[in-house]
Amino acid sequence: MQLEITGHHLEVTESMNNYVREKAERLKRHFDQVMKIHFILEVEKQRHKAEATFHVNGNHLFADAYADDMYAAIDALTDKLDRQIVKHKEKVKDHHRQEAAQMVAATETMD
Template sequence: MNLTISGHHIDVTPAIREYVQNKLERVKRHFDQVIDVSVILTVDNLTEKEKRQKAEINLRMSGKTIFVESVAQDLYAAIDTLIDKLDRSVMKYKDKVQNHNHDSIKHLAESDIPAA
């Protein structure tokens, strides 16, 4: 898995990098077929009172790309909500891929087949 962490208007410190990597371990536990992860951390200085921290992630898997973004007053809070959203999206994708509960047509009885 390739991991890219970049920052816009912010220096990505080793503490932030390690925090993001530790949080991504949770996603890797649930779904390990990840090809590429790109994390972008942004600080928007709108006014002095209103500083907005934004975290975005692009998670590339075979056949699917998941994009999630989160905005908060604190960068660590934005990363936490980002990972929560990403974890839910990955679990939803994993359930779709592994869902084989439907019956094939050849195993259905003649009365269950819809008329054309």
């Protein structure tokens, strides 16, 4: 898995870097086929923004979050991505089950 962390209008400190990596590991536990995650941390006046693009096989997920504190923005961002990953995983899983059920039904009608 590739993990990129970029800062716009702020310097990404070692503690921020470690915090983002820790949160990325939490995201990875739901989906093994993670190819790349790109985090962008940004300060806009008094608001802190965290956004991420999550690349998995066949899909790209995107989320962003705003907060008064950068760590709170990162937490909100990972919560959003976590929900998206679970939804994507269920969608992929259900799709394959549905195909298998249709194939079984088709073979039973042939017998």
